Amino acid sequence: MSEPEYPPLSSLKTGIRCRCPRCGEGPMLEGYLTIRKSCPNCGLSYAFADPADGPAFFVMSVVGIVGMALFMAFEFTVHPPIWVHFVFTFPLIAAMCLGILRPFKGWMIASQYRHKALEARF
Numbered sequence: 001m002s003e004p005e006y007p008p009l010s011s012l013k014t015g016i017r018c019r020c021p022r023c024g025e026g027p028m029l030e031g032y033l034t035i036r037k038s039c040p041n042c043g044l045s046y047a048f049a050d051p052a053d054g055p056a057f058f059v060m061s062v063v064g065i066v067g068m069a070l071f072m073a074f075e076f077t078v079h080p081p082i083w084v085h086f087v088f089t090f091p092l093i094a095a096m097c098l099g100i101l102r103p104f105k106g107w108m109i110a111s112q113y114r115h116k117a118l119e120a121r122f
Contacts, residue, residue, distance in 0.1 A: 006042070011114040015107030020044055021114060028106055035109065049112060050119075055104040059097050067093040 009024045020026040026041030038045045071089055074080070111117070 004042075008114070009110075011110035012107060015110035016103040018102060018106035021110035028109060029102065032102060033105060044113075046109070048117075049109040051105055051108040051112070054108050055101055059101050059104050062100070063093060063096045067096060 006022050009021060011021060014021050014024050014028075018028045020028055020039040020042060022044045023039060023042035026039035026044075028036060028039070028046070030036050035046050035049050071085075071093070074089065075085075
């Protein structure tokens, strides 16, 4: 009996939805950021998945650039008191980071599967 064929799926689409990169159906993560042992739908082992700090780095970079641009535009045009930044701006930046961290992690894991990424060997 041969293993079923799975069509190649977009790592971006399956990753952002945090779905299995092989079947596109089973959830890839359990909880907020914990990687499952395997896909409950097709049985793909996620032992290959090691995104490490990559998602956090890219999220901080993206949110840092966009968030700081918006922060500076708000500061230079409105000149709000500092408490406004503590109450609104900083929680908004934190929410942006937490909001896109999970899709970035899913995308990196799906990309590792799609491109058969391995640890470097010298």
